[in-house]
Amino acid sequence: EPEVTQTPSHQVTQMGQEVILRCVPISNHLYFYWYRQILGQKVEFLVSFYNNEISEKSEIFDDQFSVERPDGSNFTLKIRSTKLEDSAMYFCASSLIDEAFFGQGTRLTVV
């Protein structure tokens, strides 16, 4: 069964450093998303991406965040200067129409 894959599974970074979280969506999907889940809290929407551009973004997705689909298969989330409060589980998802498939997540720990 096709699946969304995310790497790395766990990333530890120092405050102020840049991180790139990587995702390989399901190959024929057209819509791509990033969500995050701070430990013990709700899953929160960050951004959606369609046709090589951002289609929606939340208030969380400020200038420190960016997304890219550099080569037609990968979908990346970059955080330019990480803060302690960026520590969370980051989920990538993709969909063709309605049903969205989520990856296993990358646990980002900012120290």
Add this chain to the structure above:
Amino acid sequence: GESVGLHLPTLSVQEGDNSIINCAYSNSASDYFIWYKQESGKGPQFIIDIRSNMDKRQGQRVTVLLNKTVKHLSLQIAATQPGDSAVYFCAENMRSGGGADGLTFGKGTHLIIQP
């Protein structure tokens, strides 16, 4: 305040019994609702969805009910199995279209299956 929420943080049921997980939402303009299941260490897994023009939708062993009058969503799981143990989230889409665009998730209900 929270636009999507669940009534119970934990629900414990006997294996083989039916489970009902409830969710309240506050935005009457929401058009699309989804139930997700999240097992430990994994991402949310789509279970079933429903649009606002429907009251009920059935899947394999699962049924979603939507009551727009009281803004209430429920997930019924028939004959629960040990593999159903997980956290269940309802999610609401206040934007047009489906997928996972701008979903608002509730806090989740942890379903525990007793042997």
